[in-house]
Amino acid sequence: MDIRRVEETDMAAVVELVEKVANSDILPHFSEKGRMTFISKVLPDLKTVFDKANFYSVKAVERGQLIGFGALREGSYITHLFVDTRQQGSGVGKKLLQHLLDRSELDCVSLKSSVNAVSFYESQGFEATDSESEVSGIRFVPMRYFNKEK
Template sequence: MQISKVTWQDLEEVEEMVRSVSEQDVLPLFNELGKSEYLSRVLPDIKKTFDESCFYSVKLVSDQRAIGFAALRDGNYLTHLFVAKEVQGQGAGRLLLDHVLTQTLEKEISLRSSVNAKAFYLAYGFEVTGVESEFNGIRFVPMGLIRG
C-alpha cells in the first residue's frame, strides 16, 4: 500500500470509492432527509478537498487502485477518512490517519465522526467532545484529539 497526495486526475476514482463506502456504511444510518442531504451536498464536496490552499488530501493505493482517502482542512480538522470495505479492519484507516496527522503541527485535531466510525476514532485516542447530533438528517459525533 502506498500513500500519495491526490491530483485532479484522481478525482473520479476517489469519488467512486467514497460513494461505494458511503452506500455500504454511512447512508444506512440516515433517515431519508439525511440520505438526500449527503448525496446532494457531502459527496460533491469531495472535489473541494482537492484545493491545496486549505486541504491536505491523500489517497491510499493498492494494486493501482484507490482503497482509501483522507482530507485534513486547515491543519486541524479531519473532514474525510474513507477506507474501501474490503480492506477495513486491516490497518488502512490508521495508516491514513497517521500520515495526515504527521503533516500538521496543530496540537488539537477535531472531526465529526460518522456514527459507525466512532469506535475507530476512540481506539486511536480521540475523545467525544459533544453529544451525538443531527444536521439535516446527517448523524455525527463531535470528537477531538489533543496531542502532546
Template sequence: MDTTAFCTLKVVIDKEIVGYGALRNGNYLTHLFISKHCQGKGIGKALLTRLLETSTESEIDLRSSINAASFYENYGFNRIGEETEFNGIRFVPMRLIRF
C-alpha cells in the same frame, strides 16, 4: 480540493483507490474513507497517522460517523459533544489533543 487549505492523501492497491483522507487547515479531519473490502487491515490507521503527521496543530477535530466513533476513540480522540444530526447525517463531534 484547495491545496492551500487541504492535505489530501489516497491509498492505492493494484491500481485501485482503496483509501482517501483529507485534513483541512491542519486541524480538521474532513474525510477518511476505506473501501469496505479493505477495512480491518490497518489501512485506516496508517492513513490517519500519515495525515496527522502533516500537522503541527495541538488539537484535531472531526465529525465521526456513528459506526466509526470507536475507531477514532481507539486512536485517542474523545467525544466532545452528543450525537448530532445535520442534513440527515448523524455524527459524533470528536477531538484529539496532542501535547
C-alpha cells in the same frame, strides 16, 4: 501500500470510493432526509478537498488501486477518511489517519465522526466532545485528538 497526495486525475476514483463506502457504511444510519442531504451536498462538495491551498488530501494505493482517502483542512480538521469496504480492518484507516495527524502542526485536530466510526476514532486516541448530533438528517459525533508531542 503507498500513501501520497491526491491529484486532480484522482477525482473520479475518490468520488467512487466515497459513494461505495457511504452506501454500505454511512447512509444506512441516516434518515431519508440525511441520505438526500449527503447525496445532494456532501458528494458534490468532494471537489473542494482537491484545493491544495486549504486541504492536505491523500490517497492510499495498493497494486495501482485506490483503497483509501483522507483529507485534512487547514491543519486542524479531518473532513474525510474513507477506506474501501474490502480493506477495512486491515490497518489502512489507521495509517491514513496517522499520516494526516503527523501532517498537522497543531496540538488539536477535530472531526465529525459518522456514528459507525466512533469506536475506530476512540481506539486511535480521539475523544467525543459532545453527544451525537444531527444536522439536516446527517448523524455525527464531534471528536478531537490532542497531539501531546506538538
